[in-house]
Amino acid sequence: MPNLYTHQEENIIKTWGFVALFFILVILIGWIVSVYYADPAILLMAVFFAIFLNIFSYWFSDKIVLRLHKAKLATREEYFDLWNAAENLSIAAGLPMPRLYVIDDVAPNAFATGRNKNHAVVAVTTGLLSILDKNELEGVVAHELAHIGNRDMLLSTIVVVMAGFIALISDFFLRSRFFNSRNRNQGGGVVLILGLALAILAPIAATLIQMAVSRKREFLADATGALLTRYPEGLAAALRKISSYSSPMRTANNATAHLFISNPFASEKLSGLHKLFLTHPPVEERIAALTGARSSDEPRSN
Secondary structure, eight states: OTTTTTHHHHHHHHHHHHHHHHOOOOHHHHHHHHTTOOOOOHHHHHHHHHHHHHHHHHHHHHHHHHHHTOOOOOTTTTTTHHHHHHHHHHHTOOOOOOOOEEOOOOSSOOOESSSSGEEEEEEEEHHHOOOOOOOOHHHHHHHHHHHHTHHHHHHHHHHHHHHHHHHHHHHHHHHHHHHHHHOOOOOOOHHHHHHHHHHHHHHHHHHHHHHHHHHHHHHHHHHHHHHHHHHHHHHHHHHHHHOOOOOOTTOOTTGGGGGGSSSSSOOOOOOOGGGGGSSSSSSSHHHHHHHHHHHHGGGOOO
16 A cells, blocks of 8 residues: 655655756747847846845745744753654654744744755644654654655745746746837737746646645655654654644734744635645645554564
8 A cells, every 4th residue: 555655755856856847947938038128138037036035035944934934943841752752763864953933822833944954953842742742743743853854945936936937037037028119029929828827827836846846845854754754654743733724823824834833823624626736735634644654664673
């Protein structure tokens, strides 16, 4: 029976396939605009600007996110259980212990960010700490450490910036098409039609790709975290408790929603086409994969 573990490699391949699509979209939109305006420099500027935004966002992502959510540095004395779980699991994972932060919010949630494993951050809400037992907290911390070990912060930064950049350049093309009549390649009727279609559809495609990448990385982090604790039921139980809380976080933000272990907005049960626009896989699917994972593992010796 297929489970999270057997799909790890598949998730990795699909994720980087989606990232490749992002860069193709950026180059394609830049090329269309450069042809329409008969200016090859536009394509070079588009690619350069996209790379620059990624580097800037990646370098400062932790500071930006922590400030957005008003996170405060956690001390060992005040949050011993959190500190102890992070320290032990970091050693088991072969990772430097991340800096720990706490967000004063009753909604249970957590996220990891930072530019690399040596400058990583794990933040949890006070609501999460108040409802989880030791095994459940370890499951959540292991999930966040999995994001760090899998280098998801870099990937998350790339997809968010690419999606925003594609929307920006598409909007620029649509506005300039109708409000600026100078310096156009008037002979490019086919290019114009293609450019308009791409400018309208590309932001939608970029959003779908961003959502797909986020969902794949959540499944992968679930699998990696379960392997780290060797107790998938801990994370599964934590997800049940987290998803049962129906109120959104006070600082919920669309720009950072994909970072959290669960959607920081009010949870809804959606199906069909709506699932395409979710930043996280349905909790029911994640729990089913976690609780069914052990049945396909080899029996463990005591």
